[in-house]
Amino acid sequence: MTDLERLNRKLAKFKTGDDAPEQTVAGGTDGIVSALLSEIEETILPREMVLTDENGTEFRLLVAGRRLLRVDGGNAAAPDSDDPADAVAAAFAGPLRSFLDQAGEISVAADRPRDRLDPTEIGCSVEALVAAAAQPPATPAADADPVSACLALCRAGLRLDADGGAETPVGDPDLVMRLQHFAEAALPTLAPPATRAMPRLTILRAARADDLVLAHVAARDGAALFLAPAEAQADLLSICRNAVPA
Structure with missing residues (x-):
């Protein structure tokens, strides 16, 4: 099983059913956030991860060197400092967290970002x-x-x-x-x-x-x-x- 397949399996929030009981995330949003952070921790080469719910709403995460560098999607409150990390933390804890909490299903796609070097x-x-x-x-x-x-x-x-x-x-x-x-x-x-x-x-x-x-x-x-x-x-x-x- 590839890393992406494993992440899909961990992140997918399916409605209750007998067809895929192993894909139900225990602990609700907390379990999904934990799985997502684990995947970020394991990512070394730059990747852009796209999370999409059943309504087509997207969040894009730029991950590189075991760090979350950017969160695009929703409207995060402006952080109190000029540190870019504060903006990422605010977006992750605010709009992204709400997005994960409200979604019925989440699909995940990941690829090398287009702004990259060979x-x-x-x-x-x-x-x-x-x-x-x-x-x-x-x-x-x-x-x-x-x-x-x-x-x-x-x-x-x-x-x-x-x-x-x-x-x-x-x-x-x-x-x-x-x-x-x-x-x-x-x-x-x-x-x-x-x-x-x-x-x-x-x-x-x-x-x-x-x-x-x-x-x-x-x-x-x-x-x-x-x-x-x-x-x-x-x-x-x-x-x-x-x-x-x-």
């Missing part, structure tokens, strides 16, 4: 490096602020604060939302902000069918996460060739 896609090709080396020198403005220069070439971007959190969105709102989700789930362990003068450009995902490159740039105390057209890759690499002037 390790085989990290980095760029030799051809891209050759094209970057052939580019003319970066302008003085780009040398002085490579983060802003990279964001000027992107379709969507997030300028990051000193702790790696999203600070200023740039470009297409839908793409920005995907970047925010990715930043919450994976960015802190993949590309910490730089504190040195030499810019660092990390190609996190090569261009796919949508023709966008996912990259992170950092220089001194500035950093950004962005999606840029594939044809801008040589320019992006060229921008990050020189040290930032003191």
Whole structure:
């Protein structure tokens, strides 16, 4: 039995009947919450879990590294602090708990989230490096602020604060939302902000069918996460060739 099948079996709240007595959760909502927390505790790779009741109401949970990172669905009361964990806890204890309590049946689907990385896609090709080396020198403005220069070439971007959190969105709102989700789930362990003068450009995902490159740039105390057209890759690499002037 797979993890998902086991979770389905634990979470399903069927109306009383003799056809599936083993799928009735003992303890009502408390039993379901316990099973859900157990599944989160066992999840290492990122997964998006979708819980759906008999009326089609959905709750989406983003789970990674044995942690619940996001709860989407319902209207949670605003937490008293700015800590994202407080918002997740409030949504879990409030709207999600009520959703589980009121549902007659719950189905579960789980998959890798679309905002994810494939390790085989990290980095760029030799051809891209050759094209970057052939580019003319970066302008003085780009040398002085490579983060802003990279964001000027992107379709969507997030300028990051000193702790790696999203600070200023740039470009297409839908793409920005995907970047925010990715930043919450994976960015802190993949590309910490730089504190040195030499810019660092990390190609996190090569261009796919949508023709966008996912990259992170950092220089001194500035950093950004962005999606840029594939044809801008040589320019992006060229921008990050020189040290930032003191």
